[in-house]
Amino acid sequence: MLRWAEKMRNAQTRRALRRKLQEAIAEWEASREARKCDDEVWELAIGSPREGRQDVTRSSTEKLPREAFSCTLCRSRRATALNQPCNHLCYCAKCAEAFRKEVGAVCSACREPSELKILQATKHYRAPTTPGVEKRRKFNSSTEIAEALSRVKLSHQRSVDLWRDTTCSACFADDSLVVDIPCGHATLCASCSIEHRRARGPECPKCCAPSTTHAPVRESTCYVCFDDTSTAFLVSLGRCGHMVCTGCAVAYVRTALGDARAHVTAKGLRCLVDGCDARFGLGACRRLLSRRVRPDADVLPLSAADFDRLARFLLEAKIPTEERVYCAFSDCARLFRKRSAPEATCPYCGRPTCLGCKSPAHRNVSCEQRRNDPTDTLVKATSKPCPNCGFRLTHYHGHACHHIAPATGCLNCGNHFCYACCKPCPPNAHACKCTMFCTNSRILDHLTLDPFPRDTRCGCALCPDCDKLKPCQHCDGGCVVCLGIVRKGPKNLDDAASWHPTAIS
Incomplete structure (x- = not known):
């Protein structure tokens, strides 16, 4: 009885082992066709190391199946893009189109002018992932089981070799590898291959045979x-x-x-x-x-x-100059297209702008009355408009040069111009004949008080924030106010009416 029970346990163990082996071999057979196609196309594109490079112009490339080609960039199996007349076969159709958008109408291998030809794919083939019971093999001897085990080990080894073929042997980066021609070895990525050829010359890093490189990434x-x-x-x-x-x-x-x-x-x-x-x-x-x-x-x-x-x-x-309207509010100042109505609502901040005087909308008040507003008068008296967009900018006397403005230009449109004459200037030069900086000499002879104290030679107003030996954050201490030649400028029109350029003792 014990002997019979031991035989039953041994039989169950053998059946379980046979079942596991059958499942492993079935999975291997299911992926064998796909691996076989990869090997054939790899030899077709670059030539096998043993047989040398084959001609890609043969008629078999015209019937290349969809699964038979693995793109050297994305490693996916899609319809192939053939470069003509050089007949280089490297990328799938999607990667080839992306490459030509970036680089141009050139071949990814030889950089020669080329045209793409998408190869016609045959009927799409998919290997069964779970084969039926009728397709499973039945083993009748231990020899067949041993052969099946060796095939499973061989498939695992081929997977390891495939990983090694797609990984640089120097930096271990998972990147597109350089193919050496005619030996067909692919061991280094593009950057490592460049360093190797600079140090060792035009030779294959694996077999040391004279070779030329074929890579998707090259120098230009x-x-x-x-x-x-x-x-x-x-x-x-x-x-x-x-x-x-x-x-x-x-x-x-x-x-x-x-x-x-x-x-x-x-x-x-x-x-x-x-x-x-x-x-x-x-x-x-x-x-x-x-x-x-x-x-x-x-x-x-x-x-x-x-x-x-x-x-x-x-x-x-893209907006014509005569149709340009800038938002009248300084915290927005965005550009939008002019409308036929007397007012236009800014699409960014939602506030209305008068199209007649380019100021905030003033209902029940004419543009002439709006121009006589004290705040508007103060802004016009202490600033100048940009010759490109009309945005008003203020430059106080002695604060940096007349070039508006270093590295940025107009705060609204980026235009570079001279504040003294309002003429355009190159970004890194001062092209007009005006003086680059404000002149401090004889400032009292060229100072006007109407409607705001400013220098008549350049139009720059006196800074209201500087004081004697106390420059503001925008001044380097060289203006006429910091030097004590004149008093600091007024901050509003009421102060300007009683302001007098008395020298500070």
Whole structure:
């Protein structure tokens, strides 16, 4: 009886082991076809290490199944994009379109001009994930069980080898690997391959045979600074396809923000390359938000605040000058399109603006009466309008130079101009013939009191916050008030009526 029970337990153990082996072998057989397709296409695209590179122009590529190709970027199996006439086969259709938007109409392997041809996919094949009972094999001997175990171990080893093939052997980064031709070895990522070839020369890092590289990431020359840069730091902004490094692109965008009137138009920004008339807009600049800048570049990446300013300037450039209306309230000052009604409501803050005098809406009061308002008179007496948008700015006597304003220009539209003559100025120069700074000599001879004390040579008012040897936060202590030549300026029109430029003893 005990012997019979022991035999039953042994039989149950064998049946359980056989059942587990059958399930493992069924899963292996289900994925065998997909792995077989991967191996065939890998040899078709780059050539096997044993047989050498094969010709990709043969007719079998025209009937390449959808599962048979694994994209070198996303590792997914989709319809393949074939580059013609070079016949390089590297990316799927989706990645190839994204690559051509970033880089241009060039091949991702040889960088030669090419056209894409999407290969026709055959009937979609999916291996069964759970095969039926009728497809499970039945083993009749221990030899077949041992062979099945060896096949399961082999499939596990092939999975490990596949992971090794997609991981750089130097930095262990999970990135697209460089393929050495004609040996077909793929062991290093793009950056490690560049360092290896600089140190060892044009040879394969695995077999040390002379080779050339085939990689999705290679070096190219920037059209602006003419530096050899990895394509990870290159971008094509316009349809012209000119490749520029992200450092030059970000620096150009910031220069355009400093002088928006000269660089930003309704069609967008001009290409960086001299002689190229191509234009690019917000879509191209948005890509700079996610692109890195070279570590050796003295430029910070494009910030979201810079992008928002550029978007505002581009929208303003599309509105004709005669239809532009700025919100009359200083805490908003947004631009919107002019309407036919006498008043326009700002779409940003919801407050009305009079279109006749460009001031806050004044119902039951005419524009002439509004102009005679004491507050409006004080603002006009102590400020000058921007020649581009009409936004009024104040520059006190002796406070910095007449260039409005360093690095930013007009606080509303970014326009650069001279406060003395109200003529446009380049962002980094003073082009007009006016003096760059206010003149302190003979200030009493050129001082007018009507309606507010200011210098008639440049139109700058006297600062009401400075005092003798006590400069305000915007003054460096060199104005006529800080030096004690005249009294500090009045703060309102009532004080201006009784103000006198008596020298302080």
